[in-house]
Amino acid sequence: MHPLEGDRFTFSCHRNIACFNRCCAALQLVLTPYDILRLRKRLGISSGEFLEAHTHTRFDRHPRFPMVLLKMADSQACPFVSPEGCTVYEDRPGACRIYPLARAARKDDHEEQAKEKFFLVREDHCLGFGEARTWTVESWMSDQGLDEYNRMNDRWLEILSLPKSLGEKADIPRKLQMFFMVSYNPDAFRAFLFESRFFQRFRIPDELRGRLEKDDMTLMTFGFDWLKFSLFGLPTLQQNSSR
Secondary structure, rough: EEOOOOOOOEEEOOOOOOOOOHHOOOOOEEEEEEHHHHHHHHHHHOOOHHHHHHHEEEEEOOOOOOOOEEEOOOOOOOOOOEEEOOOOHHHHHHHHOOOEEEEEEEEEOOOOOOOOEEOOOOOOOOOOHHOEEEEEEHHHHHOOOHHHHHHHHHHHHHHHHHOOOOOOHHHHHHHHHHHHHHHOOOHHHHHHHHHHOOHHHHOOHHHHHHHHHHHHHHHHHHHHHHHHHHHHHOOOOOEEEOO
């Protein structure tokens, strides 16, 4: 991985290049909540089914939180790659979209936009850098459809990078379970909201409650606010007064 010098790079990947699909094997690909949302919708399965069939969980990829990684096939290839290319291309994860770039981003609470830094990922097998097409970072991000991915991923990364303590040691296992459910299993999170006394405890407008029941993007955004409240005690939700 090398810092990108300037704003331009030369790269192209296509079916006629000799290394086609070689980057889709033996991956250590961390999935974000938005990655999982797109993939499980593409596959037409629940978030729980997706987690069971296509992921494994690691506790050594982040100092505090469990990370979910894409499970490789027995051949060590991505389970969604074929000789013709990616079978879920329109809904492929953000890390696949941005390749051969890598993006480091940090967003603080008082900032509207994340601070970005870009790198080039140069792997020995990749012949794409020998192709003639030149890109700017902006044109590559637009071409690969990364705006929505970055917007949602930055909100989640904001939670991962919060320096605030998780609180008492005895509470941490429960908080990590909550983080896992909200981040990776939105179907279970929706059940948690609607099958508990959650809406009695918190002030949630009826219009928002209706969207939480049906719209996954609304649920994800709300979940990030709930994690800030439940993990760190930040005032992102209002509780109803006890009677």
